[in-house]
Amino acid sequence: MSGWQQAEFTRAAGTRMHAAVLGPADAPDVVCVHGLGCSHRYFLPLARRLAPRARVAAPxxxxxxxxxxxxxxxxxxxxxxxxxxxxxxxxxxxxxxxANSGGCQIVADLAVHAPELLGPVVLNGPTVDRHARSPLHQIGRQLANSRLERATLGVVIARDYLDCGPRRWLATFRYLIEDPIERKLPHLRTPAIVARGSRDPIVPRAWAQEVTRLLPDGRLAEVPGAGHTLNYSAPHELARIVGSLLPEHSAGVPR
Incomplete structure (x- = not known):
């Protein structure tokens, strides 16, 4: 739990769900939803930048x-x-x-069956581009993105991949590719920002624009020169984007 303030364990979903928490107890809640094979760990850079004015939980x-x-x-x-x-x-x-990457698909699905639970949403690198819905396309794009990220991200993700194991990773990968996020986005009716690194090969600009158009209350925000995983490799810039959706009394979050 290095860097996080608290490890929280909750009986939910038929298991004992863990969440890493950072920030003042009386601050507005921000919940981070991880992508394929990942965990709370790669949200720490973003949580550190939000924590002065937000209570960040990464389940x-x-x-x-x-x-x-x-x-x-x-x-x-x-x-x-x-x-x-x-x-x-x-x-x-x-x-x-x-949410990041595949986590955006989970949030979009949440909007279909439990919209009453949704607050404002930041979709950071939403997958899967419906114009490249194949394992070959997606793996190629992930490899192209790897050179755009901070070198230490590979170490963090390698540990997460070991935790979940290859069988769960591959099955989840298949489920994400088959998931038609574009059909679910119109159900996401809260204020939403689609965040994208300008060099992200996994989420091309045309796809990010399409995702934004499908949202009832969406806008696009791009981070110049960044890749796919803004929460780890461009956390200051993503914190500014997230901060624009926080309540006014949280204006101290970097913008």
Whole structure:
């Protein structure tokens, strides 16, 4: 838990869900939703920049990070139901949600079956581009993105991949590719920002613009020169974007 303030464990989704927490107890809640194979760990750079004015919680979804998962990997709906159960159990309904990559698909699915739980949303690098919905396309884009990220991200993610294991990773990868996020985005009716690094090969600008158009109340924000994982490799810039959705009394978050 190095760098985090608290390890929180909650009975939810039929397991003992872990969340890493940082920030003042009386500050507005920000909930971070991780992507494929990842965990709370790669949200720490962003949490550190938000923590002066926000209470940041980064839950590990079942089967990832420090949260035990069922023998059979959960699909997108299973993961979003788990997130919904955790939001209810921890009384974090209507918190500002910051999702990365596949986490954006989980949040979009949440909007379909539990819209009452949603607060404002930041979709950081939303996948999967419907124009490149194949394993070959996605793996190629991920490899191209790797040179745009901070070198230490590989170390963090390698540990997370070991935690979840290759079987769960591959099954979740398949579920994410098959998930039609574009059909769910119109259900996300809270204020939303699509955040994208200007050099992100996983989420091309045309796809980010399409995602933004599908949102009832969405806008696009780009970070010049950045890749896909803004929460780790461009946390200051992403914190400014997130800060624009926080309540006015949280104006101290870097903008």
């Amino acid at each position: 590990d979804l079942p089967g990832f990070g420090r949260t035990p998962g069922p023998p059979e990997p959960l699909d997108v709906r299973g993961l979003s139901v788990a997130l919904a159960d955790w939001l209810r159990a921890t009384r974090r309904a209507n918190a500002l949600l910051v």
